[in-house]
Amino acid sequence: MYFLGFDLGSSSVKACLIHADSGSVIASAFYPEREMTIASPKPGFAEQQPEMWWENACLASKAVMQKAAISADEIGAIGISYQMHGLVVIDKDMNVLRPSIIWCDSRAVEVGNSAMDALGEEFVLPHLLNSPGNFTASKLGWVKQNEPDIFSKVYKFMLPGDYLAMRMTGEIVTTPSGLSEGIFWDFVNQRPADFLFNYFGFDPEILPEILPTFAEQGRVTPEAALSLGLREGIPVTYRAGDQPNNAFSLNVLEPGEVAATAGTSGVVYGVSDQIKFDAQSRVNTFLHVNPISDSPRYGVLLCVNGTGSLNGWLRNALFQGNISYPEMNRLASQAPVGSDGLFCFPFGNGAERMLENQDPGSTFKGIQFSRHGLSHYTRASQEGIVFALYYGMEIMETVGVSLKNIRAGEANMFLSPVFRETFANVSGATVELYNTDGAQGAARAAGFGLGYYKNRSEAFTGLTALQTIEPQTGLTEKTKEAYFNWKQLLETNL
Ligand SMILES: Nc1ncnc2c1ncn2[C@@H]1O[C@H](COP(=O)(O)OP(=O)(O)O)[C@@H](O)[C@H]1O
Ligand SMILES: O=C(CO)[C@@H](O)[C@H](O)COP(=O)(O)O
Numbered sequence: 001m002y003f004l005g006f007d008l009g010s011s012s013v014k015a016c017l018i019h020a021d022s023g024s025v026i027a028s029a030f031y032p033e034r035e036m037t038i039a040s041p042k043p044g045f046a047e048q049q050p051e052m053w054w055e056n057a058c059l060a061s062k063a064v065m066q067k068a069a070i071s072a073d074e075i076g077a078i079g080i081s082y083q084m085h086g087l088v089v090i091d092k093d094m095n096v097l098r099p100s101i102i103w104c105d106s107r108a109v110e111v112g113n114s115a116m117d118a119l120g121e122e123f124v125l126p127h128l129l130n131s132p133g134n135f136t137a138s139k140l141g142w143v144k145q146n147e148p149d150i151f152s153k154v155y156k157f158m159l160p161g162d163y164l165a166m167r168m169t170g171e172i173v174t175t176p177s178g179l180s181e182g183i184f185w186d187f188v189n190q191r192p193a194d195f196l197f198n199y200f201g202f203d204p205e206i207l208p209e210i211l212p213t214f215a216e217q218g219r220v221t222p223e224a225a226l227s228l229g230l231r232e233g234i235p236v237t238y239r240a241g242d243q244p245n246n247a248f249s250l251n252v253l254e255p256g257e258v259a260a261t262a263g264t265s266g267v268v269y270g271v272s273d274q275i276k277f278d279a280q281s282r283v284n285t286f287l288h289v290n291p292i293s294d295s296p297r298y299g300v301l302l303c304v305n306g307t308g309s310l311n312g313w314l315r316n317a318l319f320q321g322n323i324s325y326p327e328m329n330r331l332a333s334q335a336p337v338g339s340d341g342l343f344c345f346p347f348g349n350g351a352e353r354m355l356e357n358q359d360p361g362s363t364f365k366g367i368q369f370s371r372h373g374l375s376h377y378t379r380a381s382q383e384g385i386v387f388a389l390y391y392g393m394e395i396m397e398t399v400g401v402s403l404k405n406i407r408a409g410e411a412n413m414f415l416s417p418v419f420r421e422t423f424a425n426v427s428g429a430t431v432e433l434y435n436t437d438g439a440q441g442a443a444r445a446a447g448f449g450l451g452y453y454k455n456r457s458e459a460f461t462g463l464t465a466l467q468t469i470e471p472q473t474g475l476t477e478k479t480k481e482a483y484f485n486w487k488q489l490l491e492t493n494l
Pocket of ligand 2: 008082083084264
C-alpha cells in the first residue's frame with residue numbers, strides 16, 4: 001500500500017507518494033517550478049486564486065503518478081497540508097466568490113483590533129489564546145464590512161486546505177485545529193467561538209462540518225480522480241495547517257519538542273501540553289495535531305513572513321532571475337559573519353505578528369559603496385531572516401517554550417549552509433535536519449488517519465536525521481554581536 005501527501009504552500013503545491021511499510025519516498029513533485037504568484041491589488045493585500053492551487057495540485061499529482069509507475073488502486077489514503085490562516089468563500093454551488101485572502105494579507109488588522117477592543121482582552125485571551133488579529137475570522141469580518149454583496153452570497157467559509165479537500169471529495173469539512181488557526185475556536189468551551197460569530201454577525205450556518213484531523217473526511221470523486229490522475233474512492237484521512245503538519249512530519253508531537261521551517265515564511269513551533277500564550281499575540285498558540293495523545297497538545301508558533309519571500313524577491317529583483325538558489329548560497333558564504341556591517345530587516349511581506357502586526361517594509365541598513373557587493377546583500381538577507389526568527393524565539397522563551405533542540409526538514413532555506421549555521425550560532429540551539437518535507441509528512445499522517453499506523457515508530461519508519469548543526473565555537477560570539485547590533489537598529493527604528 002502507498003500513501004499520497006499534498007502540501008499546498010504559498011510558493012508551490014508539492015505531492016509525495018510513500019510506501020506504507022518502509023516509509024520510503026517513491027516519488028515526489030511540485031508545481032509550479034518558480035514561486036506561484038501572490039497578487040497585491042492594493043498595498044498590504046495578498047491574494048491567490050484557489051483555482052491555481054487546484055491546477056498545480058493536479059499537475060503535481062499526475063507527475064508523481066507518472067514517476068512512481070504504480071497503480072492508483074494501491075493508494076490507501078490521501079493527506080493534505082496547507083498554508084494557514086487564509087480565507088476562501090464559496091456559494092451554495094461550491095463556486096469561489098473572490099480570490100483567497102491569504103495568510104500574509106494585512107487588510108484585516110484593524111478589523112481584528114476592533115474586535116479585541118470591543119470584546120475585551122481579559123475575556124478574549126483565555127478563550128482564543130490570541131487576538132483575532134489578522135487571522136481568518138478577521139478577514140471574513142473584512143469581507144462582510146467591505147464587500148457586502150459578496151458576503152451575502154457566502155454559503156461556507158473555509159481554509160485553503162479545506163478548499164483543496166473539497167475539490168477532491170466534494171465535501172465541505174474543516175477541523176478543530178483548522179478553526180483554531182482561523183481564530184474561530186473557543187479553547188475554554190472546546191467548540192467554535194459563538195461569541196466571535198455573534199460579534200461579527202456571522203451566521204453559524206456558514207461554518208463547515210467539523211471532523212477530527214485524523215479521520216476519513218471524504219473520498220475522491222470520479223471527476224477529481226480524472227483531474228488528479230488517481231482513482232475514485234480514495235479516502236482523504238488527514239488535513240492540517242502547514243506548521244502543525246511540519247512538526248508532525250518531523251515527529252514533533254509531544255511537549256518540549258520543537259520544529260522549524262524556512263519556506264515562504266519562517267516558523268519556529270514548540271509543542272506543549274499546557275496552555276501558554278503571549279498576551280500581545282506576537283507569538284501564537286493553536287491546537288496541535290497529535291494522533292497518539294488523548295489530551296490536547298498545543299503548538300506555540302512564531303512566524304516571520306519575509307523569509308523565502310525575501311530570498312525569492314532578491315533572486316528576481318537583484319539578480320533578475322538569472323541565478324539559482326544554490327548559487328546564491330555560495331555567494332552568501334563569500335561574505336564574512338555580520339556581512340561587514342550591512343544589515344537587512346526582512347519585513348516586506350505583510351503585517352508581522354511578532355512586531356504586533358506592524359508592517360515596516362524591508363530595509364537594508366549601513367550600505368558602504370566601497371565595501372559591499374552582491375555577496376554581502378545575499379548574506380545580509382539570510383542573516384537578517386535568521387535574526388528576525390531569533391527575535392521571535394526570544395519572545396517564545398518568555399512564554400515558557402524552551403528551544404535547545406530544533407528539528408527541520410532538509411529543505412527550503414535550511415538548504416543554505418550560511419542560513420543554518422547562523423541559526424545555530426545565534427540561538428545556541430542544536431539543529432537536526434531530516435529527510436522529510438510537508439508533503440511527505442502529510443502522506444505519513446494519512447496512514448494514521450486511515451488507522452494503518454498505530455504508533456510513532458510505525459508512522460515514522462525511515463525518518464532519518466541527515467545532519468546535525470551545532471553552534472560553532474569562534475563564530476557564535478561574532479554572530480551574537482551582529483544580532484545585538486541588528487536588534488538595536490530594529491528597536492530604534494520601529
Ligand atoms: N537551495 C536553496 N537554498 C536556499 N533557499 C532555498 C533553496 N531552495 C528553495 N529555497 C527557498 O525556499 C522557498 C520555498 O520554500 P517552500 O518550502 O517550497 O515554500 P512554501 O511551503 O511556502 O511553498 C523559496 O522561496 C526559496 O527562497
Ligand atoms: O502564517 C503562517 C504560520 O502561522 C505561515 O507559515 C503560513 O502557513 C504559510 O506558510 P508557507 O507557505 O510559508 O509554508
